[in-house]
Amino acid sequence: MVNKVLSEQGAGGITTTAIRIRESGIERRARFRSLAEPLSLLVALAVLIGVFSLLNERFLTASNVQNILTQSAIPLIVAVGATLVILLGSIDLSVEGVMGATGMTWILLSANSRGGVDLGPWAWVIALGVALLLGVASGLIFTALKVPSFIVTLGMWYVGLGIATMLYGTDLLPRLEDEGLKGWTSRISLGLPNSFWVALLVIGLGILVLRSTRIGRVTLAIGNSETIVRSAGLPAFRVKVAVFAIAAVLSGLGGILATVQLDIGSPTVGSGVLFIVIPAVVIGGTHLSGGKGGILRTVLGVFLLTILNNGLILSGVESSYQSAVTGAILVAAIVFAAWSQRDRLRVAK
């Protein structure tokens, strides 16, 4: 955007040529990077798959591949929203709380062992409405009150958990009663698990929103320079609220699917998801400072982490190590991403 403006200003004359040459150089390098980065991720994925299939013959069986796809579905759905938020340059730490609140609302309004009401499809609408409310609340507090997003969403994480715990109350465990829904997420249709189909749909929609809608384009622009967005008269305020709302609804959808998968309602249904989603987005190469990155890269990041976790467990590594592995990868990824920009005068908070 800036480059375009520059070349228009200097139309005619030597300066334009110099700028054009520089511009095409920048463009070429950007194109190279946009190809090379995902390519290195693909290579890493291939190496991982190769190593794990040599270590354990069960790794590449059809049932384990379906397993991996089912395991990756929920993080994928949540990560699409997280990518949009990070593209703004903000962060959404509230995913686990939103998942808990939405999942709990949904199961208590669906056919469950506690009895109560069974609203069928309306349970979905109301539960996702709860997620939407939490997301809009985060977005509004963030934009209107100018509270840093990591504090808003850290608070909202616990608000969500609190709502879920209150809904859960002191009664018996709510168990899913609907036979048609039990195990729906891991059931196979047309060769893929149902939950993975949902994830594919979400990814497709996410890419569409990011590439071809105003919300998506303005999101990228805000990440690059919010000052320019505002002075260009673009609706930065509304877009930021919308992005937080979208992210929360996707977290909520993930929460409902996780509840279906678990078969019972639990306030901590989302525990651990944040630890896959944020590292996945960062490994994918989306910048934490915003503006650069994309959803397809995040998809690769999620696959990398899911396959790593799955392969490690198959190789006999205790599941206690899981959060250490993803934590270490997150640290390595942010250090790697920030390494080239290190500067004695740079301020990093």
Next chain:
Amino acid sequence: MSKIDNETTKTAVPVPVPARAKLPSVKRIGGWHAIGPIVIFLAILLVVALLTPAFIGGGGLAIIASSSAPILLLALGQAMVLNIGSIDLSNAAIGLLGAILLALTLGPVAGLSPLIVLLATTAFGAVNGLILAYAQVPSFALTLGTLGIFQAVALVASGRTTVYVSSNGEGVHSLYESGIANVPMTFWMGVLLAVALWVLLRYTRVGRGMTAIGKNESAAIFSAVRTRSLKVLAFALSGFAAGLAGIAIIAQAGSASPTGLGSDLLLPAIAAALIGGTSISGGVVNPLTVIFGALTVALVPIATTAVGIDAQAQSLVYGAVIIGVVALTMSRNKSSIVK
């Protein structure tokens, strides 16, 4: 205010005092950051006292103080990190890991164990600080990553179960059993640390440098403040305080587990630091008022039950309090960009 008035009357020619000159002295007397935390604590205490008079009569204050000890220690560490403009999401996990390490080592090495634990947790904090200062990565993402690592280490070290102190636990336990004015030593440990940090921040070059980083990091760099080593020190202090919190947990419970006492202290500790008048954007902190922040946070569960809100809503209250306090105390202007 009166001081300035006296000075102006002393001078032969009465010089009109500009309105702005009064501002600093007003701030020195009061100001939100100095008295706000105490006012909030007293207000909530009053509500609790009116609704449940028996609580205050029955030594309730001592109970609050004793239950606030781990929160206070963690909050002091967090406040030091917030003061340089960063955040440490891993300090509660470091504290819990410290508690588990203490429970594991008290039997074999006895008296050396608390020392080892404090050294280890300080080193953990320093590692956070080193990566932050030298790789220049955002602190919330970095400490989110190390939080995962410390959690896993705690899980593995404890074998996913509760670790009981096998022997030699009397010394540590007496920190909770003995006390001054019915309040256990663990709380006074926190008060002592708060005073030490207050002196550090107010009277030493190191402390002033830290606050300078929080106020304006670029200016601090240009003023030859050793920003990198001070950042490492702030995080190391957070680790040290977390180690003390671990000791307080063992003193209170006699055991530690990855899901037991202390596993859910991250948010209460941040809330305590913020209610205690610490600014989220850095540069404003007073360890002494953080004490009241921690007492307020410890009072929240009691207050919510007294008001009639479900005790299970605690995490909701903490979450809302954090957002609310930051929203109320953030300094902002219209054109600034918040990410």
